[in-house]
Amino acid sequence: MVTVSPSECEAVPTWAYVLQLPHDPRGARIARVTLRAVLAGHGMVQLQDSAELLATELVTNAYRHSTGPATLRLRGLGRSRLRVSVWDANPHIPPPFDKRSGSIHLPASASVEAEGGRGLFLVCHYAETWGGYPLGGSPSGGGGKLLWCEVGG
Template structure:
């Protein structure tokens, strides 16, 4: 009896406390998972974009967050979907628009210390989006922001 899933169907989840170390823990998780499934070429982009989503969850919400990594495609077109859940139901720009829409964004002042992270996600990911979540069994609700990177797209080597 086989007890291991085929490699193209993997999924990992990590619960993150409201802690400034959460983005680093998320990056370390990616460094362990992606090479194990032959997705090393996505590592740099995935780390940067995941760090942006997890950092936003920490900075803009008072509660915990969760990270989920899931295989995309199959052996012929591998990739990863990264999702970050947090407790705030507000979906920020540019994720407040339909997935994949790449219209103009509000400008970020040159000297602003924040405001560019989600723009990076939008520009580097193959696809991205957000879902508002109703209350779950624990009354947390919130939102889920996600992005996808595919090995065939070449986005992992930017």
């Protein structure tokens, strides 16, 4: 069993917020508004631009490739690091999240004609670390997946 003394907890503040999102095209906008408020409340506005891009792409991916609700989780890791994760009911881990963080070569650009396929590559480019894994259980009792990324200031 791992124990943590109260002084260690105070030295590295952590917090988490969870936002349930219905399957709605407005979900990414709602996630951005929530993210701005959370980062401002915790004095982490320096992460806002990158974190908004990351959260938008993850939430949009959940909306486009799943038929049900999604869950956004924001977690502060210390004073200047943020983990953004999104759960959805589709268990398929899309590329490049099906590979280990840092083990892919990002394409220089996407085809001009392509209607999609850029968002998760942007996440991998702007995030310091990222990953994805299938879940055997979820908030709604099913499976699904969790895609996550971290950004620091």
